[in-house]
Amino acid sequence: MVLEQIQAVRDEVLQSVKGLSDEELNKAPSAESWSIAQVLLHLQQIESYFLSLMDAALQGPNEEVKERNLAYVTDRSHKAKSPIDPPSGFKTREEIVVRLTQSREKVIALIDKKDPATLSEKALNHPVFGKTSVKQTLEFIAAHEKRHIEQIQEIKQTLVVK
Template identity: 35%
Template sequence: MMLVKNLGQTRLMLLDSIKELTDKQLNQKQSSEKWSISQVLFHLYTTEKEIALLIFNSLNSGSKKIAERDLSILVENSVKNMTTNEPPEEYITKNELIGLLEESRFQYVQAIFNEVHAHVLLEKSVEHPEFGWISSQDLLEFIWHHEKGYIKQIEEIKQGLN
């Protein structure tokens, strides 16, 4: 299944992008207006967890099938506009961040695949606070597209690290 493959490949790319960084580098901010890599990773964790919970809670609802959406616009706007959900300023270690990312993937996203076959996700839709009505499939696809967009931002942040 392409969705699972894409989720896995993107997560490996994300982890590879931070493997050489120290805890200090992960938490270093270039300015007060910009996020640290640690904050980006925390944002990815909370976004994935929130999306998974939204989908999981909607599986038993009477939602209907809706048209697939162009995710590139949603991802571009999401990464460009950051988020209203500001990540914490606190110092978080690499091991803690990896643990959070594993939690969101294996306790939340994986729970969806354990509960329902992927083709059912096309038949279900959820009302997302920012995107409006969107298919559960598209929302899961958004996770890896979103993560991939932030990998680019992490690479930009790394260029400015000491």
């Protein structure tokens, strides 16, 4: 099920930052780059953004939408400018994990116990893909997080613990 998929990826996200200090989470590789904390907050913001779109879609009429190829979402050789920049400023691991947990709990509460067919029959207007089913939007959230796991790994390589 798609909820298991997005939760497995979220577990990977959290595992990717396990053991990092608050200072390491907040250290950006350069002035033009995000810190790991900002990447994590970006994931939470994107999930919250799509939560509101999915909520509205689930209350709307059924629509037939074409399945999208989401394979390129995880390809970091294709750069994309985020429409939502994360906040700057020092954030603790605890603050970040609480925000990630709360946004995921809201998604689960919205989607849990819904007939899987309903998730394919309800559509929203994705800012990149156009009309997309709620199911594919959840798949996008998972792919987007996988993309950023790679970014987190890249940032971790720049951290030099002295």
